[in-house]
Amino acid sequence: MSVMIPAWVDGTLTPVEKLDAHRRGLPHKAVSVFVMRGKETLLQRRAAVKYHTPGLWANACCTHPDWDETPLACARRRLGEELGITGLDLAHRGKVAYRADVGGGMIEDERVEIFTAEAPKDLRLAPDSSEVSDTKWITLEDLGDEVARHPARFTPWLRIYLAEHRETIFA
Numbered sequence: 001m002s003v004m005i006p007a008w009v010d011g012t013l014t015p016v017e018k019l020d021a022h023r024r025g026l027p028h029k030a031v032s033v034f035v036m037r038g039k040e041t042l043l044q045r046r047a048a049v050k051y052h053t054p055g056l057w058a059n060a061c062c063t064h065p066d067w068d069e070t071p072l073a074c075a076r077r078r079l080g081e082e083l084g085i086t087g088l089d090l091a092h093r094g095k096v097a098y099r100a101d102v103g104g105g106m107i108e109d110e111r112v113e114i115f116t117a118e119a120p121k122d123l124r125l126a127p128d129s130s131e132v133s134d135t136k137w138i139t140l141e142d143l144g145d146e147v148a149r150h151p152a153r154f155t156p157w158l159r160i161y162l163a164e165h166r167e168t169i170f171a
Contacts, residue, residue: 005029005064015067022052025099025107031074032112032157033061034169035085037119037137044083044127045134046155052102055133058155060085071113079117083135084126088117096165100156108157114169140170 007016007028021028035042042060046053061082065074072090079085093114100108125135138146147154147162161169 003064004067006067018064019051019106022102022106022108025109027097027109027111028064029071030062030064030108030110030112031071031078031115032059032161033075033079033090033115033117035060035079035088035117035119035123037121037123039139039141040137041140041143042083042119042125043136043138043143043158044132045136047129047131047133049130052104052106053155056155057153058158059161062155062157072115075113075115082128082131084128085119085123088119090115090117094168096161096168098157098160098164100160102156110157112157114161114165116169140166 003018004015005018005021005028006013007021007026009016009026016026043057044060045057046055048054061075061078063074063078065071075090079088093116096112096114098110102108127135144162147159151159
């Protein structure tokens with residue numbers, strides 16, 4: 001079964017099959033979540049079976065909303081599906097846009113609703129192995145240093161968020 005996401009085709013928001021939207025580089029709706037624990041943020045390493053950017057580190061959760069799904073509902077759903085996280089209060093941090101080549105002839109041209117959440121120190125994670133191969137907590141300072149030293153280990157969108165939207169997300 002194909003996954004349909006909200007994308008703009010000739011200026012009109014239309015349900016488009018997810019892989020087709022990426023292959024055509026169509027602008028589409030997305031959601032990103034940063035889970036914080038004090039000065040640390042939660043990263044996930046994308047599973048090796050992901051259709052793009054496998055094995056790269058990303059923020060806690062990134063996804064596309066279903067056609068009739070609100071960004072907040074989408075963020076909550078995917079935190080649960082990918083990481084087993086439920087019950088966090090999500091704060092909307094704004095909208096950002098980016099376009100990035102994610103390899104394999106695919107382009108992410110995203111209109112992203114950004115959310116953050118503060119996690120308790122005892123937050124339990126239960127990652128779905130088909131989505132996430134590893135997780136880690138890292139300070140924003142150390143993350144910036146890691147991205148500067150080894151950019152190829154991180155998804156294009158995480159690098160863009162840190163370089164261009166840090167104030168929007170973490171202010």
